[in-house]
Each structure stands twice: as C-alpha cells, then as structure tokens.
Amino acid sequence: MNGDKTKTDTSATSATSSSQTQEQKPEEPKKESAPAEYTSALNKAKTYSDMMHMSKQGIYEQLTSEAGEKFKPEAAQYAVDNLKADYNANALAKAKDYQKTMSMSPDAIRDQLTSDADEKFTPEEAQYAVDNLNK
Known part of the structure; x- marks a missing residue:
C-alpha cells in the first residue's frame, strides 16, 4: 500500500509541475522589462492597428517617421514584433x-493595399481581403 501512495503522490507532483510549466509564458518578463519607449511604441502600434487597420509595414514606418511618431527603429521593431494584430482583418477592413x-x-483595391506608396500590405493579406470583400 505504501508503494501505491508514493506512486499517487509522485503523479500529483508531476501534474502540478507540468501545469506550472504550462502557465509560464516566456514573453511576459520580456515585455515587463522593456524600456518605456518600447512599450510606448507598442501601445501606439496597437492604436494604429485597431483604429486605422494599418499593415505591419505601414505601422513600422509610421512609428519611425520624422513626420509621424519619431520612435527609434529598435522601438518600432519591438512594437511590430510584439503586436498581436490580425493583418488579414486589417486588410479586409481597408478593402471594404x-x-x-x-x-x-x-x-484596384488589391493594388492599393499592396502599393509601397499606400497601404503596404503583403500580397497574401491583400488577396485575403479581396477574396472576402462580399462575405
């Protein structure tokens, strides 16, 4: 019987360790330790994505632009790398x-969405948008 109890205790300990490991997210400490400029750039990037439905490249360029937000390239790259955005949905919103x-x-919409002078979506994002325009 003692053998069975030890086996059960070991299983419970393994299950607890396993669930603790799954709950830990390696990205969270990185975000918390990011410089203030990086988190500001990320917050601004979220606004551009959510409100203006911009592309990843468009957001990066707006963040680094002298006429825009003037963030350092490293802060802007951090922002677009850590932004949880659905660029297909953004492209579709712009297309509509x-x-x-x-x-x-x-x-014409596909050309506008992929243009380097305009929206700067990837060809795949633009195609998704055009394919889903009337859905």
Whole structure:
C-alpha cells in the first residue's frame, strides 16, 4: 500500500509541475522589462492597428517617421514584433472602406493595399481581403 501512495503522490507532483510549466509564458518578463519607449511604441502600434487597420509595414514606418511618431527603429521593431494584430482583418477592413467610399474594383483595391506608396500590405493579406470583400 505504501508503494501505491508514493506512486499517487509522485503523479500529483508531476501534474502540478507540468501545469506550472504550462502557465509560464516566456514573453511576459520580456515585455515587463522593456524600456518605456518600447512599450510606448507598442501601445501606439496597437492604436494604429485597431483604429486605422494599418499593415505591419505601414505601422513600422509610421512609428519611425520624422513626420509621424519619431520612435527609434529598435522601438518600432519591438512594437511590430510584439503586436498581436490580425493583418488579414486589417486588410479586409481597408478593402471594404475603399469599396464603399471610393467604389473601387477588386483589382484596384488589391493594388492599393499592396502599393509601397499606400497601404503596404503583403500580397497574401491583400488577396485575403479581396477574396472576402462580399462575405
């Protein structure tokens, strides 16, 4: 019987250790120890993604722009690397806006979304947006 009890105790300890390991997230300490400029850039990036539905490249350029936010490139890169954004959804929101307000064709919308002078979405994000415009 003592053998069974020890076996049960060991299993419980292993299960506890396993659940503790799963709860730990390696990214959290990194975010907490980030310089204030980095967390400010991340907060601003979240605003650009959530409110303006910008692309990853567009956000980075806005954060580093002399006419924009003027963050250091390292802070902007931290922001876009740590931003939890759905860029397909952002591209779709922009595409719907172009369709509604400018009556653009799907091909013109795709070009606008991928243009280096405009939205800067990836070709895959733009294609997702065009494919889902009327859904």
